[in-house]
Amino acid sequence: MRRVALLGLALLLAVGATLLVGCQSKEVTSAKVYIQQDDWDKAIEQLKMAVKLYPNDPEAHYLLGEGYAMKGDYEGMNREFDASLAISPKFEKQIKATREKYWVRAFNNGIKKYNAQAYDEAIKDFATAAMIDPKRPESYIDWAAACLAANKLDEAVKAVEQGLQNVPDDPKLLALAGEVYLRANRTEDAVKVLEKAVQADPSNAGAVANLARAYHMLGKKDKALETYEKALAANPDNTDLIFNEGLLYLDQKQYDKAAERFKKVLEKNPDDYEANWRLALTYLVLADSLNAPVAERLVNGEDVPKEEIQKVKDAYAKAIPYLEKCVELKPDDPDLWLYLGQAYVRAGFPKKGEEAFKKEKELRGGESKSGK
Secondary structure, eight states, X not given: XXXXXXXXXXXXXXXXXXXXXXXXXXXXXXXXXXXXXXXXXXXXHHHHHHHHHOTTOHHHHHHHHHHHHHTTOHHHHHHHHHHHHHXXXXXXXXXXXXXXHHHHHHHHHHHHHHHTTOHHHHHHHHHHHHHHOTTOHHHHHHHHHHHHHTTOHHHHHHHHHXXXXXXXXXXXXXXXXXXXXXXXXXXXXXXXXXXXXXXHOTTOHHHHHHHHHHHHHTTOHHHHHHHHHHHHHHOTTOHHHHHHHHHHHHHTTOHHHHHHHHHHHHHHOTTOHHHHHHHHHHHHHXXXXXXXXXXXXXXXXXXXXXXXXXXXHHHHHHHHHHHHHHHHHOTTOHHHHHHHHHHHHHHTOHHHHHHHHXXXXXXXXXXXXXXX
């Protein structure tokens, strides 16, 4: 009989405990009344008491998080939301909706201010968005971009590093972090994140170019070229990759290979100014290397075979079509007219050279670096 009585008492206590947990506390009840009256200050007071008295009540934590959000205290919001979810997923849907609402508001405000070039204000909004939902990579990406636009490199580093702590595998964030690290002269850190970025998205030409650049800066030229070759194997028609590989060959003084890459770009886009200029520059460098010893011999009164002189002229002539395209695309750049005039003269077209020098002189307001 005693054992039965004890079991009955235990059952009664268990039921009572269940009823107690299932009941809404008076503090939460009071808070809901205040919320209906839009009196969040008093609601928050009641909810603070509720979470203190009943720390395992997911609704109390959830509602307190809503209150903090209303007051713009997003750290408090996240703390209470996380506490609620740790106890139960019951309010997960509401929590997700609230975070989304406030995140969208902050992020869109940041976009508007960024587009208006109010970068300092945009930085604040993107940082707030990152605080509201730390798992959204867009916040950190635009936060860092606004910092770069405002010439605040240290803050850009802070933005990407905070982002990488919370979203370590996002390809776009990794790529941007690599660019930021390169600007901050943190080359080894750049390589680490850019390797991950390229592995995640081999088609990201900017990330590939920055990774190759970082390798090059560290003296790993073979690694840099290998990076381009792998990327081009997967994306053979990507002109950005082809162009950047050409730049690397140009920097390494592998002029034939550089010219080949720039020509490939122009086959796909004849009006690409940078490709035209780099190809012209490549041919000018090659022509200068041929011209220097010939010019020295002529100055010294030596007889130089006509074939050698013609070879120099032909070398300069190769640059002319691309310089002509450059002045077509940028007709107001006096330096381009200077280079074109020099190429004309050295290629054996003195009259065209004089015309180009005249145009250069006009653009410089009556002066010319050519001496003409």
